[in-house]
Amino acid sequence: MNRAAIDLWVGIFVALGFGAILFLALKVGNLVTLDNSPGYRLEANFDNIGGLKLRAPVKAAGVVVGRVESVRLDTKSYEAVVTLRIDRDYQFTKDTIAAINTSGLLGEVYVGLDAGGDPTMLRDGDQIAKTQSAVVVEKLISQFLFDKAASPRPSASGDPVPAKSAEPAPVGAKK
Amino acid sequence: MSAELVAGIAQWLRRLGGTVTGAVAQLGFAARFLAAVLWHTPSAFRRIHLTLREIYFTGVLSLVIILMSGLFVGMVLSLQGYETLKRYGADEQLGILVALALVRELGPVISGLLFASRAGSAITAEIGLMKTTEQLAAMEMMAVDPLARVIAPRFWGGVISMPLLAALFSAAGIFGGYLVGVRLIGIDAGAFWGQMQAGVDFWPDVTNGIIKSVVFGAAVSLISVFEGYNAKPTAEGVASATTRTVVLSSLAILALDFVMTAFMFRGGNAT
Numbered sequence: 001m002n003r004a005a006i007d008l009w010v011g012i013f014v015a016l017g018f019g020a021i022l023f024l025a026l027k028v029g030n031l032v033t034l035d036n037s038p039g040y041r042l043e044a045n046f047d048n049i050g051g052l053k054l055r056a057p058v059k060a061a062g063v064v065v066g067r068v069e070s071v072r073l074d075t076k077s078y079e080a081v082v083t084l085r086i087d088r089d090y091q092f093t094k095d096t097i098a099a100i101n102t103s104g105l106l107g108e109v110y111v112g113l114d115a116g117g118d119p120t121m122l123r124d125g126d127q128i129a130k131t132q133s134a135v136v137v138e139k140l141i142s143q144f145l146f147d148k149a150a151s152p153r154p155s156a157s158g159d160p161v162p163a164k165s166a167e168p169a170p171v172g173a174k175k
Numbered sequence: 176m177s178a179e180l181v182a183g184i185a186q187w188l189r190r191l192g193g194t195v196t197g198a199v200a201q202l203g204f205a206a207r208f209l210a211a212v213l214w215h216t217p218s219a220f221r222r223i224h225l226t227l228r229e230i231y232f233t234g235v236l237s238l239v240i241i242l243m244s245g246l247f248v249g250m251v252l253s254l255q256g257y258e259t260l261k262r263y264g265a266d267e268q269l270g271i272l273v274a275l276a277l278v279r280e281l282g283p284v285i286s287g288l289l290f291a292s293r294a295g296s297a298i299t300a301e302i303g304l305m306k307t308t309e310q311l312a313a314m315e316m317m318a319v320d321p322l323a324r325v326i327a328p329r330f331w332g333g334v335i336s337m338p339l340l341a342a343l344f345s346a347a348g349i350f351g352g353y354l355v356g357v358r359l360i361g362i363d364a365g366a367f368w369g370q371m372q373a374g375v376d377f378w379p380d381v382t383n384g385i386i387k388s389v390v391f392g393a394a395v396s397l398i399s400v401f402e403g404y405n406a407k408p409t410a411e412g413v414a415s416a417t418t419r420t421v422v423l424s425s426l427a428i429l430a431l432d433f434v435m436t437a438f439m440f441r442g443g444n445a446t
Contacts, residue, residue, distance in 0.1 A: 003224055009235045012235075013238065013339065017338070017342055020339070020342035021338075021385065024345055024377075025377050027368070027372075028345075028371055028381070029380060029381045
């Protein structure tokens with residue numbers, strides 16, 4: 001095998017290899033979106049952040065507009081302080097509501113932003129005033145059960161009622 | 176009786192100590208060998224076609240096995256992952272499962288193992304045979320340093336080929352996962368790629384995989400050239416050096432992988 005052929009094959013190999021890395025970067029990972037783009041920070045206090053993780057997406061109307069940058073506990077108010085890094089292209093109104101949502105039953109936890117109608121916009125370092133905490137499923141179920149137990153039951157067949165009402169809880173499990 | 180026991184224990188301890196000091200000495204030799212290879216790298220790179228030739232032998236000729244293995248690993252991963260995820264109704268997360276498993280772990284590790292047995296053993300056998308047939312000695316006689324002429328190009332050929340092979344393995348695996356997940360099972364293609372892009376990040380995931388593959392490439396290449404260069408100049412010596420290359424490389428890859436994973440992904444995702 002002469003040198004020119006070897007050079008050609010090595011060239012093809014290296015090009016393929018870099019193509020694979022590019023594929024991993026662009027198609028598999030999300031290098032192009034938001035990751036290193038400089039944005040601005042917003043803070044939001046939540047009573048409970050549920051399963052929110054670092055780098056979880058921040059979505060407005062389902063569109064990813066930023067990422068969760070840090071999560072810490074404010075030891076005075078015992079609230080979770082979540083710092084959001086929002087892409088510079090997106091502006092939000094002062095009365096935006098931040099909520100912690102879950103996409104689907106087992107889906108990822110994300111921060112949803114709902115813009116309001118205020119004319120002034122949030123700026124770097126501002127705090128989102130209105131927040132909505134994560135829904136804790138256990139609390140929801142127990143609340144539901146207590147409500148059922150407290151409500152006047154049909155007199156004839158009393159016992160099956162709580163059992164029945166407990167049943168619909170895992171309804172999301174079936175697809 | 177007790178004296179015999181003490182003597183027995185002492186002998187066992189001596190043997191243990193001898194093994195450990197032997198291993199440490201071997202490690203020291205390998206480190207000095209690495210330093211010597213790096214020292215001779217500039218003069219080896221002056222004849223770049225030597226390194227290109229090694230990239231051809233270790234990289235290009237490994238392409239078929241790497242791509243085929245990647246494809247099949249991805250396909251199996253997709254099938255098995257689907258069977259499990261389906262129970263929780265989370266079958267659309269299959270993209271994340273396949274991509275993360277391949278990019279973080281399986282890509283670097285399996286391609287490293289294949290690389291060690293496909294290319295590493297060949298390098299060791301070649302250098303060992305050169306030593307046995309006194310080609311290395313002949314080079315020295317002609318004032319050609321075998322470290323610059325033979326060893327460094329093979330070392331760098333492996334270091335350069337390995338990350339590219341690992342990336343190709345991961346890409347082929349993800350394509351295999353796509354074939355099975357989307358084409359065969361019928362998961363929505365948009366969900367497959369979309370979930371994958373949402374779950375895999377370039378910086379921690381893909382780059383850590385690349386770093387791993389570079390480290391594996393360096394480890395396997397160093398072990399291969401070191402074992403070849405230090406092989407006993409007999410037929411059995413070359414044979415046992417080749418075996419040792421595969422065994423040591425595989426162990427080194429798995430151990431290094433654990434250590435690097437422990438550092439890279441330790442609580443990286445925790446709040």
